[in-house]
Amino acid sequence: MSFNLDPKIPAGPLSEKWDKHKFEMKRVNPANKRKFTVIVVGTGLAGGSASATLAELGYNVLSFCIQDTPRRAHSIAAQGGINGAKNYPNDGDSVRNLFYDTIKGGDYRSREANVYRLAQVSNNIIDQMVSQGVPFAREYGGYLDNRSFGGAQVSRTFYARGQTGQQLLLGAYSGMMKMVAKGKIKQFTRREMMDLVVINGKARGIIVKNLITGELERYAADAVLLCTGGYGNVFYLSTNAQHSNVTAAWRCYKRGAGFANPCFTQIHPTCIPVHGDYQSKLTLMSESLRNDGRVWVPKKKGDTRKPADIPEEERDYYLERIYPSFGNLAPRDVSSRQAKFRCDEGHGVGPTKQAVYLDFRDAIKRDGKEVIAARYGNLFEMYERITADNPYNTPMMIFPAVHYTMGGLWVDYNLQSTVPGLHVLGEANFSDHGANRLGASALMQGLADGYFVAPYTISNYLASTPLEKVTVDDNAFKDAEQAVKLQTSKLLGIKGSRTATEFHRTLGHYMWDYVGMSRSEKGLKTALDGIRKLKEEFWSDLKLNGDTSDYNLELHRAARVADFIELGELMALDALERRESCGGHFREEFQTADNEAKRDDENFTHAAVWEYTGSNSSPVRHKEELVFENVKLATRSYK
Amino acid sequence: MATTNNMTLNLKIWRQKNQTSEGKLVDYRVENVSPDMSFLEMIDVLNDQLVRKGEDTVAFDHDCREGICGMCSMMINGKAHGGFKNTTTCQVHMRLYKDGDTVVIEPFRAKAFPIVKDLTVDRGAIDKVMAAGGFITANTGNAPDANAMLIPKPVADEAMDAAACIGCGACVASCPNGSGMLFMGAKVSQLALLPQGQPESPKRALNMVYTHDTLGFGNCTTHAECEATCPKGISIEHIARMNREYLKAAFTYHEKNRSEGAG
Ligand SMILES: Cc1cc2nc3c(=O)[nH]c(=O)nc-3n(C[C@H](O)[C@H](O)[C@H](O)COP(=O)(O)OP(=O)(O)OC[C@H]3O[C@@H](n4cnc5c(N)ncnc54)[C@H](O)[C@@H]3O)c2cc1C
Ligand code: SF4
Ligand code: FES
Numbered sequence: 001m002s003f004n005l006d007p008k009i010p011a012g013p014l015s016e017k018w019d020k021h022k023f024e025m026k027r028v029n030p031a032n033k034r035k036f037t038v039i040v041v042g043t044g045l046a047g048g049s050a051s052a053t054l055a056e057l058g059y060n061v062l063s064f065c066i067q068d069t070p071r072r073a074h075s076i077a078a079q080g081g082i083n084g085a086k087n088y089p090n091d092g093d094s095v096r097n098l099f100y101d102t103i104k105g106g107d108y109r110s111r112e113a114n115v116y117r118l119a120q121v122s123n124n125i126i127d128q129m130v131s132q133g134v135p136f137a138r139e140y141g142g143y144l145d146n147r148s149f150g151g152a153q154v155s156r157t158f159y160a161r162g163q164t165g166q167q168l169l170l171g172a173y174s175g176m177m178k179m180v181a182k183g184k185i186k187q188f189t190r191r192e193m194m195d196l197v198v199i200n201g202k203a204r205g206i207i208v209k210n211l212i213t214g215e216l217e218r219y220a221a222d223a224v225l226l227c228t229g230g231y232g233n234v235f236y237l238s239t240n241a242q243h244s245n246v247t248a249a250w251r252c253y254k255r256g257a258g259f260a261n262p263c264f265t266q267i268h269p270t271c272i273p274v275h276g277d278y279q280s281k282l283t284l285m286s287e288s289l290r291n292d293g294r295v296w297v298p299k300k301k302g303d304t305r306k307p308a309d310i311p312e313e314e315r316d317y318y319l320e321r322i323y324p325s326f327g328n329l330a331p332r333d334v335s336s337r338q339a340k341f342r343c344d345e346g347h348g349v350g351p352t353k354q355a356v357y358l359d360f361r362d363a364i365k366r367d368g369k370e371v372i373a374a375r376y377g378n379l380f381e382m383y384e385r386i387t388a389d390n391p392y393n394t395p396m397m398i399f400p401a402v403h404y405t406m407g408g409l410w411v412d413y414n415l416q417s418t419v420p421g422l423h424v425l426g427e428a429n430f431s432d433h434g435a436n437r438l439g440a441s442a443l444m445q446g447l448a449d450g451y452f453v454a455p456y457t458i459s460n461y462l463a464s465t466p467l468e469k470v471t472v473d474d475n476a477f478k479d480a481e482q483a484v485k486l487q488t489s490k491l492l493g494i495k496g497s498r499t500a501t502e503f504h505r506t507l508g509h510y511m512w513d514y515v516g517m518s519r520s521e522k523g524l525k526t527a528l529d530g531i532r533k534l535k536e537e538f539w540s541d542l543k544l545n546g547d548t549s550d551y552n553l554e555l556h557r558a559a560r561v562a563d564f565i566e567l568g569e570l571m572a573l574d575a576l577e578r579r580e581s582c583g584g585h586f587r588e589e590f591q592t593a594d595n596e597a598k599r600d601d602e603n604f605t606h607a608a609v610w611e612y613t614g615s616n617s618s619p620v621r622h623k624e625e626l627v628f629e630n631v632k633l634a635t636r637s638y639k
Numbered sequence: 640m641a642t643t644n645n646m647t648l649n650l651k652i653w654r655q656k657n658q659t660s661e662g663k664l665v666d667y668r669v670e671n672v673s674p675d676m677s678f679l680e681m682i683d684v685l686n687d688q689l690v691r692k693g694e695d696t697v698a699f700d701h702d703c704r705e706g707i708c709g710m711c712s713m714m715i716n717g718k719a720h721g722g723f724k725n726t727t728t729c730q731v732h733m734r735l736y737k738d739g740d741t742v743v744i745e746p747f748r749a750k751a752f753p754i755v756k757d758l759t760v761d762r763g764a765i766d767k768v769m770a771a772g773g774f775i776t777a778n779t780g781n782a783p784d785a786n787a788m789l790i791p792k793p794v795a796d797e798a799m800d801a802a803a804c805i806g807c808g809a810c811v812a813s814c815p816n817g818s819g820m821l822f823m824g825a826k827v828s829q830l831a832l833l834p835q836g837q838p839e840s841p842k843r844a845l846n847m848v849y850t851h852d853t854l855g856f857g858n859c860t861t862h863a864e865c866e867a868t869c870p871k872g873i874s875i876e877h878i879a880r881m882n883r884e885y886l887k888a889a890f891t892y893h894e895k896n897r898s899e900g901a902g
Pocket of ligand 2: 803804805806807808809810811821822825865868869870871872873
């Protein structure tokens with residue numbers, strides 16, 4: 001089988017592509033919409049906004065999520081904000097500017113046309129969310145307030161205290177609830193998608209596990225939207241919620257959906273450092289803190305003095321020193337790497353020496369404690385609750401942590417995967433962020449996909465595709481269900497000695513040590529060997545109790561870990577094959593004299609798209625060449 | 640941050656196989672609890688022990704583990720989320736306990752929240768209340784420019800205070816009547832404060848209150864336990880604002896959908 005990786009970018013000038021395409025796409029007439037059923041897996045910003053909008057248009061929506069209610073999807077945890085090119089502060093922002101920053105931020109590894117569209121619809125998102133009652137921060141005059149985020153020299157980030165994701169998700173959720181009440185959305189909570197059903201080459205349904213009863217359920221539809229979020233939890237420790245996982249995307253990959261750039265991972269510079277083996281997650285401290293906090297380490301290696309006792313001239317404000325024009329607001333990949341370099345050199349602080357300071361002393365001196373409290377009060381409280389340190393009096397200690405995955409299922413301009421009828425939205429797709437995502441752009445992308453892109457492109461798909469009638473009694477459903485059953489009984493039959501969490505943690509060590517912030521050929525090969533061995537051990541030594549007739553949380557966990565292990569292998573392979581450094585993907589062999597990422601545009605200006613070829617053969621690496629007609633590829637510099 | 644004074648705790652945990660079976664408190668002992676652990680990480684340690692012993696793990700709800708998704712619940716020593724100010728269960732840290740403490744852990748209990756298993760309850764009734772009116776009818780694509788409507792900062796801030804509700808249900812579990820007035824009041828109040836939400840406001844209050852009452856939530860008799868346990872500091876003033884909206888509605892849409900218990 002060969003992949004069709006035609007990105008289907010509409011012809012015409014960049015700024016007119018989307019309008020032209022919207023005009024040319026086929027539409028479903030209002031009376032016919034009610035004849036179509038669309039499955040939406042996931043209720044985060046992408047899934048929530050898509051479900052609400054498709055239902056408003058008249059489609060029948062079946063909505064699925066793992067949590068007990070759609071409102072708890074992982075998007076809820078986003079703190080800092082959402083970008084929009086409104087130029088309200090009159091600081092020279094524009095659609096073109098946001099487009100350019102995003103392309104550059106992604107280190108020229110994303111698709112121009114998609115990114116431009118994203119910047120275009122960003123403004124509609126802000127309007128839409130305000131009209132739904134999202135209480136964004138305002139100035140005294142009643143106008144919306146903005147702040148800056150890393151990688152940008154304008155203030156274009158809209159926010160709702162430190163709870164922007166929560167407020168946006170509750171907006172999308174309220175839209176969903178409105179349509180649930182009207183009967184246009186059927187809501188299935190505590191469900192986990194276990195497989196995709198493909199009939200005559202088209203996505204026509206899903207197999208779902210009812211997490212409470214353990215039973216498998218079948219759902220048929222005319223199209224499937226996958227909005228299942230990112231896979232950062234492959235590292236075991238990340239800032240993602242506990243239920244974030246790759247299973248849905250992974251099963252689609254095995255059914256023929258290409259997986260693009262799996263190794264593109266974002267490691268966020270400002271998280272609370274690891275403090276023990278029992279630790280279950282890492283907590284992000286919003287990047288917005290870098291608007292006022294200054295990052296530093298002691299100039300003296302192994303300095304054990306209290307931060308307050310270290311005089312000014314003995315502090316290295318290394319981001320300000322190395323990147324004078326962006327300073328503490330240097331992009332995430334760059335900031336994370338610099339923190340790692342400092343710690344590797346022996347300047348790290350705190351009990352583990354794997355931390356740097358984020359200091360608010362000067363901001364408090366300048367603006368007063370009250371102003372800082374109004375900006376970051378809840379973040380400071382959260383920090384204190386976790387660490388028992390008060391950031392008003394002593395600098396925060398922070399360290400990079402896995403946060404976001406730019407890789408994901410490959411999609412064309414219409415957000416359709418290599419499996420017709422399977423559309424992928426939000427963090428689950430390989431996204432518009434290239435090799436590095438800028439802050440406040442994931443919320444924007446999820447809502448752009450769900451509110452303003454997919455509703456048009458799905459209509460086009462439904463209007464232009466002959467769709468045979470299918471029912472859940474078709475063989476394809478039976479076979480897919482059988483495959484899930486088989487895997488489950490295999491897992492339960494191992495009766496080994498190591499828990500799913502143990503395997504997950506070991507996988508996490510391989511990923512963090514060798515497929516993390518800094519990668520090398522040698523390290524990646526070590527990871528590949530280790531993960532392959534781990535996979536064998538998992539399938540021969542997993543300890544699991546109980547059966548399928550119950551709310552068996554360990555079983556659910558084990559099934560996810562099985563997929564994470566396979567994904568880990570693919571990530572290492574992808575990182576090995578990409579013989580260049582770009583964005584968050586830093587290969588030690590490819591760096592400039594001053595340790596910056598060195599791209600190889602001649603050989604790697606493409607998205608790597610992996611095709612599954614069976615459990616006993618290696619996946620095949622395909623390419624989608626990225627064509628830049630509107631921006632000139634340049635060395636990314638934040639100096 | 641790192642401490643070596645690890646503790647041993649005696650836990651009494653509610654175990655119940657499913658909604659219809661009987662439940663009881665079961666004793667467990669957890670050793671080597673670090674003060675830096677979160678409460679849920681302490682239960683993870685217990686569950687790890689149980690898996691190794693071949694026993695069924697304790698089922699509990701959680702997801703973000705940073706106090707924002709509202710999924711974690713638990714009554715800890717009789718208090719929803721443990722009774723610490725502005726704190727969800729996942730944000731409770733073990734340094735708040737002492738070596739040798741006995742801790743009783745039970746599910747949120749309320750008529751509207753049937754038990755699913757152990758510490759997991761079904762809070763689907765919250766969605767049903769929201770579906771009855773917890774939204775502004777603004778279809779995608781119709782919105783005017785976001786700055787077309789100015790909202791004074793104090794109003795926006797108050798709406799944000801109300802909007803901070805995470806839908807955890809602690810207010811319901813801590814209320815002697817099992818009332819959902821606080822989370823519902825927070826939503827009605829948020830939308831009533833904002834100009835965008837005002838056109839539908841009275842009708843929203845009426846429909847939500849009506850639905851609330853049919854789902855097994857009890858009346859509000861102003862015990863204010865809800866406000867005291869709410870991890871997001873939602874004020875009972877929002878209940879008062881909802882009642883005002885409700886009364887307006889009762890004048891406008893009298894008789895239709897009229898329900899008891901908004902007072
Ligand atoms: C702590 C934190 C802070 C962040 N802050 C910001 C920020 O300030 N600005 C910004 O732009 N971005 C931020 N991000 C990134 C952003 O929040 C996410 O990328 C984005 O919310 C993802 O949205 P989504 O809709 O794609 O997926 P999610 O919100 O992750 O939703 C996934 C959904 O899929 C469901 N699901 C998953 N698997 C299955 C399955 N197998 N079966 C059924 N359902 C399934 C889940 O139940 C859930 O409903 C932050 C991320 C984190 C972790
Ligand atoms: S009002 Fe408070 S206690 Fe009640 S659901 Fe909301 S956050 Fe939880
Ligand atoms: S787990 Fe999300 S609030 Fe506690």
